[in-house]
Amino acid sequence: xxxxxxxxxxxxxxxxxxxxxxxxxxxxxxxxxxxxxxxxxxxxxxxxxxxxxxxxxxxxxxxxxxxxxxxxxxxxxxxxxxxxxxxxxxxxxxxxxxxxxxxxxxxxxxxxxxxxxxxxxxxxxxxxxxxxxxxxxxxxxxxxxxxxxxxxxxxxxxxxxxxxxxxxxxxxxxxxxxxxxxxxxxxxxxxxxxxxxxxxxxxxxxxxxxxxxxxxxxxxxxxxxxxxxxxxxxxxxxxxxxxxxxxxxxxxxxxxxxxxxxxxxxxxxxxxxxxxxxxxxxxxxxxxxxxxxxxxxxxxxxxxxxxxxxxxxxxxxxxxxxxxxxxxxxxxxxxxxxxxxxxxxxxxxxxxxxxxxxxxxxxxxxxxxxxxxxxxxxxxxxxxxxxxxxxxxxxxxxxxxxxxxxxxxxxxxxxxxxxxxxxxxxxxxxxxxxxxxxxxxxxxxxxxxxxxxxxxxxxxxxxxxxxxxxxxxxxxxxxxxxxxxxxxxxxxxxxxxxxxxxxxxxx
Ligand code: UDP
Numbered sequence: 001x002x003x004x005x006x007x008x009x010x011x012x013x014x015x016x017x018x019x020x021x022x023x024x025x026x027x028x029x030x031x032x033x034x035x036x037x038x039x040x041x042x043x044x045x046x047x048x049x050x051x052x053x054x055x056x057x058x059x060x061x062x063x064x065x066x067x068x069x070x071x072x073x074x075x076x077x078x079x080x081x082x083x084x085x086x087x088x089x090x091x092x093x094x095x096x097x098x099x100x101x102x103x104x105x106x107x108x109x110x111x112x113x114x115x116x117x118x119x120x121x122x123x124x125x126x127x128x129x130x131x132x133x134x135x136x137x138x139x140x141x142x143x144x145x146x147x148x149x150x151x152x153x154x155x156x157x158x159x160x161x162x163x164x165x166x167x168x169x170x171x172x173x174x175x176x177x178x179x180x181x182x183x184x185x186x187x188x189x190x191x192x193x194x195x196x197x198x199x200x201x202x203x204x205x206x207x208x209x210x211x212x213x214x215x216x217x218x219x220x221x222x223x224x225x226x227x228x229x230x231x232x233x234x235x236x237x238x239x240x241x242x243x244x245x246x247x248x249x250x251x252x253x254x255x256x257x258x259x260x261x262x263x264x265x266x267x268x269x270x271x272x273x274x275x276x277x278x279x280x281x282x283x284x285x286x287x288x289x290x291x292x293x294x295x296x297x298x299x300x301x302x303x304x305x306x307x308x309x310x311x312x313x314x315x316x317x318x319x320x321x322x323x324x325x326x327x328x329x330x331x332x333x334x335x336x337x338x339x340x341x342x343x344x345x346x347x348x349x350x351x352x353x354x355x356x357x358x359x360x361x362x363x364x365x366x367x368x369x370x371x372x373x374x375x376x377x378x379x380x381x382x383x384x385x386x387x388x389x390x391x392x393x394x395x396x397x398x399x400x401x402x403x404x405x406x407x408x409x410x411x412x413x414x415x416x417x418x419x420x421x422x423x424x425x426x427x428x429x430x431x432x433x434x435x436x437x438x439x440x441x442x443x444x445x446x447x448x449x450x451x452x453x454x455x456x457x458x459x460x461x462x463x464x465x466x467x468x469x470x471x472x473x474x475x476x477x478x479x480x481x482x483x484x485x486x487x488x489x490x491x492x493x494x495x496x497x498x499x500x501x502x503x504x505x506x507x
Contacts, residue, residue: 005128006063007498008036010108010151012101014136014158015042015093017310018394022158022234023136024049025266031063032269033491036124038114040101042093043068046117062124065116069100087311091217098141105130105149131498134232137164140217140224152497154490155228159393160421161240161262163204163414164233165195165247170222173207180209194246204414226258232490234264235397237482238472239426261486265397265473271376272477288374291334292381294367298332301385301463304450305378305404307336309392312411315340318440320355325446327358331454332365334384336373379404385463386453388432391415391422400428403470405462407432407449409441428466430458 009030013023020041027037041049046068060066073092107114109129116126130151135142137157146153157164166173169192173179178190178200189197206218225231237244240262247260295303306322308314314322319337326333339348350370351359359366375395378384379402387399388407396418399406406429408419422429432449434441453459476483 004500006034006036006124007132007494007500008038008126008128008130009494010105010130010133011037011039011156012097012133012135012139012142013039013041013045014090014138015045015097016090017045017048018392019136019138019158020045020049022264022266022394023134023156025268026134026156026232026263027064028059028061028268029263029266029487030491030494031061033487034063035491035494036063036126036128038065038067038108038116038126038130040067040069040104042097043071043117050117065124065126067104067114068117069097069104072096072100094139095141097139098145101142102145105145105151109149128498132494137167137225137228137231138221140221143224143227152493153228155225155231157225157231157233159234159414160396160418161233161235161243161247161260162417162421163393164225164231164260165192165243166204166207166414166417167218167222167225168247169193170207170219173203174215174219178203179207180215181207182209192246195243198417198420202417202420204417205412206414228258230259230261230490230493232261232263232486234266234393235262236264236473236476237262237486238476239400239469240421261490262476263483263487263490265401265477265483267398267401267477268376271380271401285374287369288377291367291369291374292377295334295378295381295383297364298383300382302332302454303381303383304331304333304386304388304407304454305335305373305375305384306333306388307373307375307395308390308409308411309395311392312390313338313340315342315440316353319353321441321443322446323354323358325441325443326366326450327362328443328447329450329454330365331386331450334367334369334373334378336369336371336375338371386450388450391418393418396422397473400426400466400469401473403467405429405453405459405466407453426465426469428462428469429453430462 011023011027013020024039027039030037046066049066071093073089073096104114111129132152132154133142133146134154134156137155143153170179172192173190178188181200181203185200188200190200191197244260244262337350337353339345350368359368376398379387379398384404386407387404388409389395389399391408391410392415396406406422408422408429409432410416410419419431423431430449430453432441432445453462475481478484
């Protein structure tokens with residue numbers, strides 16, 4: 001008899017880069033286990049993904065297709081990924097995706113062929129209606145829609161377990177008076193059930209009173225997260241075990257039958273091997289090839305990589321302080337630079353951003369990438385020995401997965417708490433900290449921390465810990481490891497919901 005069609009799962013991403021990337025990697029992982037995935041996000045993000053070689057149809061595989069929902073919110077003065085100003089826009093786009101997603105579900109359940117923006121090779125026909133939906137934890141409207149359409153709903157949480165814990169405990173934090181956190185709040189230790197105490201200043205910045213993201217929306221996110229029966233999370237059990245164990249308990253504020261499945265880090269499969277990547281494996285753009293060629297010319301672990309993710313862009317003054325600090329450190333570095341929103345796009349050039357004569361003085365010692373770097377290719381390169389990061393969760397977990405010690409320079413969102421995981425808990429990084437109330441970092445501070453990490457005593461310990469953390473993570477991704485087995489359990493469930501048998505034939 002003909003074999004039954006594979007289970008069909010919808011993945012719905014919040015339209016910010018970090019969220020989009022992680023969920024796409026999950027899509028590919030699920031497809032590699034025999035699940036057909038319709039990956040849905042706002043059209044502008046899908047278009048971005050298509051510009052990236054990792055979304056070439058050959059790399060997507062036959063079981064993944066990308067579907068863009070119309071961009072219904074005008075961008076106004078703020079460019080995509082042009083600094084913090086675009087955050088409110090992203091939230092609005094996320095909200096506006098609801099009606100179009102409902103329309104998509106109607107079409108899928110009615111057997112109407114859906115126009116995919118991109119689909120894998122050999123064209124799987126996606127004829128079977130989806131049985132489950134996995135949505136980003138920050139899209140709080142999906143649960144109700146999934147219930148209406150009788151779809152099993154799973155949440156994918158793209159941040160750390162610590163941030164998930166804070167989100168789940170939001171009502172308690174509000175009742176304790178910690179949230180919203182007033183700008184003048186005295187330092188205070190917060191105690192949540194079964195968790196080590198932490199300082200109020202390390203709460204995610206979106207819980208600060210001055211933040212523009214509304215508390216009402218976050219409260220709604222929190223209650224929807226509590227209702228989710230299963231939360232997939234982009235972390236590794238072993239690196240946040242105490243928090244994850246605590247998440248399984250029921251208590252007055254978290255009474256659920258919730259299950260938390262750590263499946264991370266969800267890296268593209270070409271980066272899952274322990275062996276150094278053969279950098280010829282993937283299709284690359286010209287800039288990527290140049291960047292890798294430059295890295296090939298450097299000695300092992302000698303290069304610092306600097307990137308602040310897709311949203312934060314330092315102002316020109318801060319770029320200058322960073323540049324001069326790097327110059328004084330004598331370290332070789334790769335730096336991803338993007339145009340600060342305050343500068344005009346028409347006359348923009350990278351050399352205008354940097355101190356006078358900087359690039360010619362540093363010649364071989366620096367490689368500037370703009371506006372976007374092949375981050376995973378860089379982090380997996382043997383010449384890279386440090387990563388100065390804004391501590392976005394994806395960058396943090398990616399850096400740790402490649403055993404690269406970090407310089408933590410958190411800026412907003414939950415980056416401050418990620419910094420504590422890096423510096424205090426895992427001890428895989430050093431912190432680059434501004435003087436109290438200083439608006440920007442100073443060159444001396446940059447020089448000092450770069451030297452400490454790349455050449456100093458402190459660096460030795462941190463490097464050792466980073467190598468160990470990498471091993472722990474890599475083990476978790478292999479058969480028998482925590483993330484591997486959790487993903488397997490989830491895949492098995494998807495097969496059950498669709499009435500298909502999970503035969504392991506794709507493994
Ligand atoms: N990234 C990249 N190239 C860049 C900057 C970022 O590939 O030049 C990727 C990075 O690997 C990560 C994501 O974009 O997967 C950024 O997510 P993160 O959570 O670190 O930061 P955010 O952008 O959300 O602030």
